[in-house]
Amino acid sequence: MSDTLTAPASPAAESDHGHGVVHDTNTGISNEKLGMWVFLGSDCMLFGGLISTYLLYKNRPLAPGVTGSTERISEVFDIAFTSASSFVLLMSSLAMVLAVTSIARGDHHRLRLWLGTTAFLGAIFIGGQVYEFTEFVREGFGYTTNVSASAFFTLTGFHGVHVTFGILMLLTLMVLSFKGRIPQSKSEAVEIVGLYWHFVDVVWILIFTVVYLIP
């Protein structure tokens, strides 16, 4: 895809996420990376639609012609618990960026350590989401309780699926690293997975504020 023209001469340039490498593309950046950015852009639109849908229905549990509970799902939010989950996801983003710097300087041991930490924190977040959903169902809010609940579960569920895919990618990177298939020269692969992970974090920053905190 992206042929590299010149490799940087110094470890400083090499460790620079591959930024010192000139790519033979019209944009000067690698196709893989730009492809990930375009994918993230389209994913952003998906989440924009889901957030809009939730905003439109959050205070209108019953749409015209639709039957169901008149209670709003926001009444059973546990802000303290979700805040802790948000903090965990933020810290996973920090661990991810430290993984990227580790591979950039060729430290494979730390790369695996930080990748594992990121995946572990992501798993904690997903576990928290599963617990939260279970509590909501116990409170009487299922996916089909009303349109407000449906919009909420669709939005946060899609985000959870994204986090799960991210964890799978991180574990894959760890396995590849153990097999010695991620040399320092291919640090961009880690950076691209990192972009995806940070995007998932950014989306949660939006969801946490718009859905959970703003009344």
Next chain:
Amino acid sequence: MSTPSPDPAASGTETLPSSPFSEHDTLTAAEAATLEADPGLNRMVHHADMIYIKVGAVLAVLTAIEIALPELLDNGKIYGPLLIALMLIKFVLVAGFFMHLIYDDKMNTVVLGATMFCVALFIGLSLVDLGSRSVVDRVQHGEIVAGGTKQIVLNAAEAAHAQEGNHEDAGAHEGDAEGEAAAEGEHATEEDAGAH
């Protein structure tokens, strides 16, 4: 900033992109060799790690402020805008530092910026719709009809009805007067004819 760098051999220096990994824009071959010889303490990468840890700490503090905001503020009106401002700061920090947008090629920023503009437009229009929902609901429930609210229209209809009634009464009076005048006229003509 992936621009072709000048020949390092010719100038003796190597131009590096501005990033958290580089404390200087240029490194001499000697400096690069020094760094290579010191893999245990690669100060540039260490410098980058410190930046990221500081950004992570700022993000954690901002999240704590977000959560504590209802306790800190009495004025609920600025609560929403403040939360959105904090959210945007967190967004910029993650996108700028963790996703390397401030160090990377501007093309990536353009892609994300264009997308965020579209998403903001999307959510903004939804919020405008949300803001006018109360009016839409009143229309659907028949509280607002053509011409204003139901009460206004009813009042207007009553007023119009009352006015019509007045007009009819006045018209009836006018009709009586005309009839009397006509009868008088006929009577007078008959009297004239009798006199002749």
